[in-house]
Amino acid sequence: MAATFPAPVRYEAGEHVALFLPCYCDVLFPDVGKAMVELFSRLEVPLEYPMEQTCCGQPAFNAGHWDEAGLLATGFSRVFAEYRWIVVPSGSCAAMVRAFYPYMDPASPAAAVGARVYDLAAFIVNVLGRTDIGARFEGRVTYHDGCHGRRELGSSEAAITLLKTVRGLDYVELPNIDECCGFGGMFAVKYPELSVSMGQAKCAAIAQSAAQIVTSGDSSCLMHVEGLIRSSQPATKLRFIHLAQILAAT
Amino acid sequence: MNDARSRVLAAVREALIDLSGRTSAPPPVTTFGETDESKASLAQKFATELQAVAGSAMIVRDRAECAASMASYLLGRGVRSVAVQSSPLAQGIALQLDGFDVSSAVKLDRHELERRDCALLEARSLLADTGSATVILNNTQDRLLPYLPRTCAIVAELGSLHATLTPQALACISDSAASGARGEALIVTGPSRTADIEKVLVLGAHGPQALAVFIVEQP
Amino acid sequence: MTTSFNRKEVARAFAHPAAAPVLATTLERSVESAHRARAEIEWESLRSAAHDVKAYAIENLDRLLTRFEAQFTQRGGIVLWAPTADDAVAHFLDICRRHGATSVVKGKSMVSEELGINEHLSRAGIDAVETDLGEYIVQLADQRPSHIVGPALHLSRHDVGKLFAAKLGIEYTDDPEALMSAARTRLRARYMQAQVGMTGVNFAVAETGTTVVIENEGNGGLSSAVPPVHVFLMGVEKVIPRLADVPLFVRILARAATGQKISTYTHHFLGAEEGKTVYCIIVDANRTKLLADPKTRQSLYCIRCGACLNVCPIYRRAGGFAYGGTYAGPIGAVITPQLTGIEQAGELPFVSTLCGACQDECPVKIDLPHQLVYLRHRAVEHGYGRASMTSRGIAAWARAMRDLPSYRRSVRWLRRSAALGRRIGWYPGVLGAWTKARTLPEPPKESFKEWWERAR
Numbered sequence: 001m002a003a004t005f006p007a008p009v010r011y012e013a014g015e016h017v018a019l020f021l022p023c024y025c026d027v028l029f030p031d032v033g034k035a036m037v038e039l040f041s042r043l044e045v046p047l048e049y050p051m052e053q054t055c056c057g058q059p060a061f062n063a064g065h066w067d068e069a070g071l072l073a074t075g076f077s078r079v080f081a082e083y084r085w086i087v088v089p090s091g092s093c094a095a096m097v098r099a100f101y102p103y104m105d106p107a108s109p110a111a112a113v114g115a116r117v118y119d120l121a122a123f124i125v126n127v128l129g130r131t132d133i134g135a136r137f138e139g140r141v142t143y144h145d146g147c148h149g150r151r152e153l154g155s156s157e158a159a160i161t162l163l164k165t166v167r168g169l170d171y172v173e174l175p176n177i178d179e180c181c182g183f184g185g186m187f188a189v190k191y192p193e194l195s196v197s198m199g200q201a202k203c204a205a206i207a208q209s210a211a212q213i214v215t216s217g218d219s220s221c222l223m224h225v226e227g228l229i230r231s232s233q234p235a236t237k238l239r240f241i242h243l244a245q246i247l248a249a250t
Numbered sequence: 251m252n253d254a255r256s257r258v259l260a261a262v263r264e265a266l267i268d269l270s271g272r273t274s275a276p277p278p279v280t281t282f283g284e285t286d287e288s289k290a291s292l293a294q295k296f297a298t299e300l301q302a303v304a305g306s307a308m309i310v311r312d313r314a315e316c317a318a319s320m321a322s323y324l325l326g327r328g329v330r331s332v333a334v335q336s337s338p339l340a341q342g343i344a345l346q347l348d349g350f351d352v353s354s355a356v357k358l359d360r361h362e363l364e365r366r367d368c369a370l371l372e373a374r375s376l377l378a379d380t381g382s383a384t385v386i387l388n389n390t391q392d393r394l395l396p397y398l399p400r401t402c403a404i405v406a407e408l409g410s411l412h413a414t415l416t417p418q419a420l421a422c423i424s425d426s427a428a429s430g431a432r433g434e435a436l437i438v439t440g441p442s443r444t445a446d447i448e449k450v451l452v453l454g455a456h457g458p459q460a461l462a463v464f465i466v467e468q469p
Numbered sequence: 470m471t472t473s474f475n476r477k478e479v480a481r482a483f484a485h486p487a488a489a490p491v492l493a494t495t496l497e498r499s500v501e502s503a504h505r506a507r508a509e510i511e512w513e514s515l516r517s518a519a520h521d522v523k524a525y526a527i528e529n530l531d532r533l534l535t536r537f538e539a540q541f542t543q544r545g546g547i548v549l550w551a552p553t554a555d556d557a558v559a560h561f562l563d564i565c566r567r568h569g570a571t572s573v574v575k576g577k578s579m580v581s582e583e584l585g586i587n588e589h590l591s592r593a594g595i596d597a598v599e600t601d602l603g604e605y606i607v608q609l610a611d612q613r614p615s616h617i618v619g620p621a622l623h624l625s626r627h628d629v630g631k632l633f634a635a636k637l638g639i640e641y642t643d644d645p646e647a648l649m650s651a652a653r654t655r656l657r658a659r660y661m662q663a664q665v666g667m668t669g670v671n672f673a674v675a676e677t678g679t680t681v682v683i684e685n686e687g688n689g690g691l692s693s694a695v696p697p698v699h700v701f702l703m704g705v706e707k708v709i710p711r712l713a714d715v716p717l718f719v720r721i722l723a724r725a726a727t728g729q730k731i732s733t734y735t736h737h738f739l740g741a742e743e744g745k746t747v748y749c750i751i752v753d754a755n756r757t758k759l760l761a762d763p764k765t766r767q768s769l770y771c772i773r774c775g776a777c778l779n780v781c782p783i784y785r786r787a788g789g790f791a792y793g794g795t796y797a798g799p800i801g802a803v804i805t806p807q808l809t810g811i812e813q814a815g816e817l818p819f820v821s822t823l824c825g826a827c828q829d830e831c832p833v834k835i836d837l838p839h840q841l842v843y844l845r846h847r848a849v850e851h852g853y854g855r856a857s858m859t860s861r862g863i864a865a866w867a868r869a870m871r872d873l874p875s876y877r878r879s880v881r882w883l884r885r886s887a888a889l890g891r892r893i894g895w896y897p898g899v900l901g902a903w904t905k906a907r908t909l910p911e912p913p914k915e916s917f918k919e920w921w922e923r924a925r
Contacts, residue, residue, distance in 0.1 A: 025917065026880075027912055028913070029910075029913075030915065030917035032917075033917035033920075037925075055870040055876075059866065060867045062842060063863045064846040064847075065849055065864065066849075068868075147825055147826075151824070151829065151838075179782065180782055180822050180824035182822060183822065184821070184823065184824070186859060187819075187820075189902040189903050190859065192906065195822075198822070224907065226910075227908045231908045254549070254551065254556055258534075258551070258751065258753045261552065262530050262531040263531045264761070265758075266531065266761075274528060277522055277525055280716070282720070360695060364657070364661065379730070388739075390743070390744050390745060394694050396687075397691045397694060398691075423712070423737055424713070427679050427737070427739055430543065430740065431740070433740070435737040435739060436690070436734060437734075439730075439732070439734075439735075442687035442733055444685060446620070446621055447645040447649075448495065448625060448645065455649060457690060457691070
């Protein structure tokens with residue numbers, strides 16, 4: 001049976017935090033996970049990585065396969081049952097467990113665990129109560145706001161606040177920041193014309209911002225936009241870096 | 251027909267079965283309040299808002315001045331014939347409109363109404379924040395007035411100006427509805443318009459192309 | 470009537486970029502205009518209040534419907550009930566017969582579009598003309614409306630000019646004012662000839678039996694006032710509890726739809742005056758299916774403002790016809806599967822990134838993205854797409870993710886496939902769809918799990 005915890009209060013120094021790393025980050029962007037380890041070490045927050053974790057089930061959920069998603073949710077809740085705090089470097093995965101586990105089944109253990117999951121920026125700003133985390137990163141950086149983080153979780157402000165405290169970082173706002181990049185999971189390959197068209201609009205906005213670096217709380221969005229740019233402009237000097245990696249930099 | 255009624259209502263009740271046994275109170279009514287602006291200030295605001303939607307507003311001292319101002323406006327629009335709503339202020343102004351062919355709408359059939367150049371209506375209230383006028387139309391001919399003629403002239407008392415869609419402004423509508431009066435209560439804001447072709451604004455769609463409100467300080 | 474999401478239409482919208490960018494720019498302006506108009510008022514609290522009124526109305530629908538009927542009848546109106554679309558059509562034809570109507574003028578009514586009423590009228594030898602300019606245009610063009618508020622926005626002024634020249638015999642012009650004038654002249658005659666006028670209903674007030682119709686052109690006023698018989702056609706969900714609730718909706722509808730502070734005409738129809746016969750046909754046509762499921766109930770709150778269409782990146786690119794039915798955009802994707810059936814419209818909720826921009830725009834705060842993902846679930850439950858590659862892929866993948874050993878096996882398989890794909894320069898299926906316009910990231914040699922085990 002999952003442990004129960006009292007209503008969330010402020011994080012107490014020394015409490016253990018579990019890292020929930022999106023499955024695609026594990027395989028394709030492990031540096032994001034490493035950056036999380038570095039960052040939390042610098043923040044003096046004990047970070048653990050429950051090895052048994054696989055996937056939160058979002059692809060199944062989005063595809064309408066809620067039976068499969070439910071099974072993965074149950075598995076997720078078992079893996080993280082003992083943790084009071086769980087942090088994930090992804091707005092869309094955070095939204096999946098925080099908003100959609102309860103949407104599928106409000107009374108489930110998964111819903112209870114989901115409520116203890118935070119995306120990275122929200123965790124640092126709202127839970128740890130910190131905005132300046134001693135990061136240093138040189139460059140003109142623009143932030144792509146993933147839709148789930150923005151709309152389900154309302155975490156854009158936290159991410160941008162953090163970026164603005166990074167020493168040496170020149171933050172430029174992305175035009176039409178509220179427009180979807182067009183990734184959308186399976187949508188990207190089921191409706192590639194629409195997906196690519198939306199991504200191209202995002203690329204145009206990036207060009208307009210004159211940023212050198214594009215960051216986001218979601219590697220999935222970055223993968224889609226970077227893929228488009230590298231395909232159409234192989235000589236591009238643009239870099240795509242996850243928020244965790246910027247915040248971990250000193 | 252009864253069977254159809256039962257079927258629809260049964261389907262609705264069946265659909266809501268998960269809520270049965272739950273009583274819910276209706277949410278509080280959202281009302282919009284008056285401001286403490288003077289009528290004169292509201293009149294200015296009204297004029298600005300109406301102009302913004304291609305209407306015009308004239309503030310006049312009394313009936314005589316209203317008639318004079320209206321006559322001038324109508325001449326400018328090439329209006330020769332006017333159909334008047336069966337309401338006191340409109341009829342009163344109409345009596346003082348010299349040099350025009352003026353008839354009560356109720357005396358005209360719809361073809362004759364169609365040929366009239368201008369409709370003359372009375373607003374029971376004015377809404378300053380949108381430049382809107384509330385008109386109560388209880389018979390068929392009056393109901394045709396706001397739409398058929400090419401020009402629409404509306405008279406109103408300064409005292410009927412309100413800040414916005416307040417309960418007081420809409421009292422004429424709620425009273426009509428409660429009393430079982432028939433016809434139509436209309437809130438009209440500027441001349442008719444459309445943007446159905448490429449979102450390009452065109453005035454004078456099916457209704458009037460021009461609309462003017464005459465606000466009478468001392469009716 | 471509809472087929473599953475019309476991918477040919479989507480392809481076509483891209484093949485003729487002239488149309489799509491025009492629509493997109495137009496809609497962008499609509500959204501900017503709407504945002505400006507909203508900023509002038511207490512938008513957030515008003516939309517919450519509107520949501521709550523609609524919630525109450527929908528949750529007490531049976532009681533409010535009977536109250537509306539009693540009040541409407543008391544004021545000289547005749548209420549007719551239509552469990553199905555066919556019943557509604559039958560009622561309307563019956564009314565036309567009873568009053569010897571050979572000519573009908575129609576104000577804007579999405580429901581009448583849904584019922585395909587014009588075809589039925591035409592077959593019965595009754596001449597029905599749309600009077601809303603946008604609807605008039607698409608009727609002449611023998612097309613469906615492409616947008617809830619601007620039915621002809623997919624056509625350029627040049628298109629309309631050519632259409633009018635061909636169908637109305639006027640000299641070609643692409644000046645919108647001249648085109649409107651041509652329509653006005655012809656429609657004047659039609660109002661005068663018609664025995665029956667039909668309009669939709671924006672809000673039906675239960676407390677007083679008042680029907681509220683909101684428009685800009687004046688054609689709703691004319692359609693209801695000129696002919697001796699006026700028929701209201703409305704879905705069951707249009708009922709609101711009190712007359713005092715109307716100002717709230719008046720405040721938000723125009724701002725959300727077009728960025729205007731208020732529409733030109735806000736009609737409150739009080740009851741049949743002498744010499745007039747007034748009917749109200751109340752239509753279910755599967756709305757009770759939306760009502761029956763607590764997770765789809767909110768879609769009945771819709772006030773048909775079109776704001777979700779204007780902001781939707783999919784709608785802007787694909788246009789209205791791609792949705793294959795009466796209702797397009799996010800709201801169309803949500804209600805069409807229930808109204809017309811999952812077999813026909815089950816794909817619609819899948820054509821979305823679930824970005825949620827629609828919910829941000831919605832003046833009654835309908836949880837559209839949640840409904841979209843829920844309807845995907847309903848579609849899958851229903852067996853929709855069960856045999857598809859996607860479906861089987863998801864099932865297989867979910868099995869692969871069930872525990873760590875299985876996960877590790879899948880990662881090894883993925884790496885081998887990716888390496889193979891890179892060597893032969895070709896990727897099958899979904900990976901192929903990705904790589905057409907996007908590069909694939911190169912999977913690092915060591916996953917995070919592998920690094921953690923090694924280095925920690």
